[in-house]
Amino acid sequence: MLTFVVMPCLNEAALIAETSASLGFSAGGETPADTHLVIVDNGSTDGTLDILERIRRESRAPVHLVAETERGYVPARRRGVAAAEALARKERADPASVLILQADSDTTYKWGYVAAMRAAASAETGIMLEGATRRPPDFEEAHSAYIAAERLVDDEIELLDATDEDEVVVDDKVCGYRLSDYLVWGGLFDEVMPSGDYIYAETTRMFIRAKLRHGARKVRVNPAGAASSRRKVTENPGLHYATVGFPREATWVRGFCRAKSGERRVIDVDAFARRVLQGREPEVEYLRRAHQLALFRYAPALVASVAVGSTTNELPEDVAAVLAVLPRRSCEELARGPGAALVDVLGLIDTHTTLFGGRPARPSF
Incomplete structure (x- = not known):
């Protein structure tokens, strides 16, 4: 070949x-x-x-x-x-x-x-x-x-992929x-x-x-x-950790970096990791969990829900809750602009935090 x-x-x-x-x-x-x-x-x-x-x-x-x-x-x-x-x-x-x-x-x-x-x-x-x-x-x-x-x-969330x-x-x-x-x-x-x-x-x-x-x-x-x-x-361990390495849009990234600059900026990979393991980065933990769910559980469910011949019967409760708040788009609408599937689901991370287990009351950065 x-x-x-x-x-x-x-x-x-x-x-x-x-x-x-x-x-x-x-x-x-x-x-x-x-x-x-x-x-x-x-x-x-x-x-x-x-x-x-x-x-x-x-x-x-x-x-x-x-x-x-x-x-x-x-x-x-x-x-x-x-x-x-x-x-x-x-x-x-x-x-x-x-x-x-x-x-x-x-x-x-x-x-x-x-x-x-x-x-x-x-x-x-x-x-x-x-x-x-x-x-x-x-x-x-x-x-x-x-x-x-x-x-x-990841050990917890990957079971839900x-x-x-x-x-x-x-x-x-x-x-x-x-x-x-x-x-x-x-x-x-x-x-x-x-x-x-x-x-x-x-x-x-x-x-x-x-x-x-x-x-x-x-x-x-x-x-x-x-x-x-x-x-x-190594360039930005917090951002990479929070997004699971997925390339978020520039405005979101700028907002994330501005929020982190409000407190002591952690650049070193090991120093950042220790903060996570010590429970001192709950906001970033939330974002990683939410990105995992959005990208590998809810985005696939959204695409499957609009496919020709699809059925939404007997969906898991959390998946049904997410689909219920997403904009209604037809199969052809998503086919013309598939980025909407990603934008719609990822947008919930900041607007519907309870769907991802709830955001920490006080951001750590």
Whole structure:
């Protein structure tokens, strides 16, 4: 199967070579036959371009360098898929036999990642493949308190997650799909809130549309593993913890950071984790619990509730309560603007706190 790994990058001089090598694109690397790397530079100014040229020259497998001047997740990923489509057309490849794998330039991929994703791409169409991510082993060893702080909430909430069949959130950096499906689904696209904020989670939004209009399904590929970057955790451990790493809109993030600046600012990962474990960050614990429920229990229920032929009989009490207060949108409305499913559910975290167990009376930040 002709495969294109599409990887946007912006000022990744410190990591891009390691990431590319982990995918098999290096002087001594090995990739399955007919596998190409498409790197989309989004305006780097830190020496990344020189490194990309070296990767292209030295890699045994084909590496294609593409530029996208418009900043943002969607323009860069979309440009990369368009470049892959053009390359596939030159080879006269049927789009149904072309696999697109999304990658991030600050992620390290497990040996055999590409092969595992290719093996999981069955003859069936309408499939979104999703690999598995974990923290880098050295992060877990160095910051065991942070991992314990995550488990403090996650061990309880993960039992309430939707089934794999109903889940709608897709991890952008470890997913893949056939080119033919991408074209049918409408590709990656921008969505903007009335506030002017961009709605992120571009692959999740594409998948929600595909699920509602075309019955797309997600298939987990656990052998295809990756170690996610530690950078976002260390830059703002409180924000990353509160949102479960999900990219919230800019206005919400600014509000979160302003609220935290009112008290002693905690930047160090371990210091923050100790505060959580000591019960001194109840607000952030609430937000993590609420984001887990919103993204992995209530958003899937909302999408399922509007799908053609769906029924809302015998819903769990908490799910029924959430659906009862959400704006009523038709299947086609959500398919046209799937970001609304995320915005509506995530908005309840701040407006209907009792649905998530209640917000602490006094924020800790």
